[in-house]
Amino acid sequence: EVQLLESGGGLVQPGGSLRLSCAASGFTFSSSDMNWVRQVPGRGLEWVSDINPAGGNIFYADSVKGRFTISRDNSKNTLYLQMNSLRVEDTAVYYCAKDLTGWGCFDYWGQGTLVTVSS
C-alpha cells in the first residue's frame, strides 16, 4: 500500500524557517517524480515544486523560488521541502504527491501538514 506521510509543519514567525519531510512507502520511491502542493485553508490548490527521481531536475513556483528548496534522499525514501524567509502568505497545508508519469499525474497524496506563519 502506497503511503506518504508529511511532517514538520507548525507555527513559525515571518522570516523564519521550517523543513517539511514526506516519508514514502509502498512504491519504488527512487523511480518516482515527487511534488509539493499547498492549499491555503478554504482556498484552492497551488503547485509548489517538483523533483525528478535522481534529484537533478527541479522546478519551483515563482512564489517560492529562491526561498524554498526541494530535495530527496532516495536511501531514506524521503522527500523534503526546506522553507526559508517564510511569509504570512505561505500559511497553508502542504501536501506531498507522487507523480505516476512525471507529467503532473499525482496518483497518491499525503494527508498534508499545516504550516502557519504568524507573529
Next chain:
Amino acid sequence: DVVMTQTPLSLSVTPGQPASISCKSSQSLLHSDGKTYLYWYLQRPGQPPQLLIYEVSKRLSGVPDRFSGSGSGTDFTLKISRVEAEDAGLYYCMQSIQFPRIFGQGTKLEIK
C-alpha cells in the same frame, strides 16, 4: 503561465442526475508527443485531493465509470453521468504541459 478557468464555480445536483464541469486553458495543452496534459482531481471535505482523470479522458484505476473526461486543445469537460452522494467536493482541473503546474480555481459540487 497557462491560465486555467473552470465553470461553474459551484453547482448543486440531485442524486442520479448528471453534472458537467468545464475547464478552459489559455494555451493548448497538446504536447508535441501527442499527449494532452490535462488532469481532473476531486477533493472531498477534509481529505487530500485524489486523481480522477489523466490526459483528458483516462480514468485512474478504481475511479467509477460514471466519471468521464473529454475535450482537446484548450477546452475540456468533466462529466458525471449520475451523481452520487460521495461525489460531493471540490473538483480541480490542472495543466502540466509546462511548469508551473496550474490548477483551476475549483468547482464545488453540492449534492441536493
